Amino acid sequence: MNNRTSFALLAVLTAVGTLTISSAYATEHYPAACVGCSMEDARAIANEMLLESIPVSVWTDKTDYGHNDMIMVTGQVANVSGFPITVTVVSPLNSLVTIDQLTVAEDGSFETTISTAGAMWKYDGTYTIKVNYGSAEKSNSAKVELTGGVEWIPNYSIPTIEAPIECGADDITVGDQCIPYSISGGMVTGATLNSGDNGSIIISINAEEDGTLTINPETTVIDGIFMVLVDDEQWDDVEIVGNKVTIMFPAGAEQIEIFGTYVIPEFGIIAAMILAVAIISIIAISAKSRLSIIPRY
Structure with a gap:
């Protein structure tokens, strides 16, 4: 066999090997063609890939x-x-x-x-x-x-114009509330309230490393704290003592949500004072009424 024939044979073998490898690679990385499949079969294969x-x-x-x-x-x-x-x-x-x-x-x-x-x-x-x-x-x-239950109708009211609340450097501003906090390993970027039964405080953070967040809200803000989520996942690395909550969060965490049995609506201080005065007035009137019906001898 001369050199020209040897080179030709080597080229043919190389081409066959390349085609074999390419075919095996394609079979491994792409699904086989669905020859003769129905439209339902094609949809099922597409859904599986999705x-x-x-x-x-x-x-x-x-x-x-x-x-x-x-x-x-x-x-x-x-x-x-x-x-x-x-x-x-x-x-x-x-x-x-x-x-x-x-x-x-x-x-x-x-x-x-x-x-x-x-x-x-x-x-x-x-x-x-x-x-x-x-x-x-x-x-x-x-x-x-x-459907078929109770229709929820929001009870909207005209908001009262109030002076903005100024919280301290160690407080989180949530609506018109100031919540004491401390954090290591990151920083707090914002917070909101979900009011009502089983409501929550949602705290946004920027966690550069593993750290700890401690908040100590008044029971008038949130009461009966029973659960914490970190990035929508139930979190067990939490210490709850009364209304003081300490959460150990991982690096990269973005949101901490603290649930209580009750969270106040985000109404103003003036509205709260009016409510308190109304309650005291009702109690005073009730007490006076009871005294007036006591028989005198």
């Missing part, structure tokens, strides 16, 4: 429910990492309805049922089912509509 690209997905068996139904919640994670799924439900009033943790199956699926019976579900409207899988980036939500 689920594999989304960190966590969630859906319900339907979108509309009554106030004594069961919501079937199903979901899928793209990569199983050993974390539980945290499920929270928020009402149309933006208050927490329920919270739960689910175990993820080996195939990445998870499911649960949620009952819409009970006082926390009494209002009609859109309820948001949120899921979180280990970090704030791996989250998703589904919305359902409840």
Whole structure:
């Protein structure tokens, strides 16, 4: 065999090897062509590819429910990492309805049922089912509509013009309230109140490293603190002593939400004083009325 023939044979073998490797690479990284598939099969393959690209997905068996139904919640994670799924439900009033943790199956699926019976579900409207899988980036939500219950009508009033509240350097300004706090490993960038039963204080932070946030609100602001979420995930690294709360947060945390059995609405100090005077007046009148009916001898 001469040199020209040897080079030609080597070129053919190289080309065949390259085609074989390319075919194997394509088979590994791209799905096989669905020859002769129906439209339903094509949709199923597309949905499967979509689920594999989304960190966590969630859906319900339907979108509309009554106030004594069961919501079937199903979901899928793209990569199983050993974390539980945290499920929270928020009402149309933006208050927490329920919270739960689910175990993820080996195939990445998870499911649960949620009952819409009970006082926390009494209002009609859109309820948001949120899921979180280990970090704030791996989250998703589904919305359902409840009908046949109580219609929520906001009780709006004309706001009272008041002088702005000036809080100290060691206070968080929330509406017209000043809440004492201290923080290490980051800084507080803002705070808001969700008022009412099972309301909360939402504190935005910029955490450059692992740190600690301590707040000590008055019981007139929030009372009965019972739970803390860090970036929408239930947090156990918390110390609660009376109304003083200390939260150990990780680097990169952005939001801390503190729940109490009751949180005051964001009304002004003047409105609170008027309410207090009215209560004292009622008590005084009631006491005077009781004295007037005591028989005299």
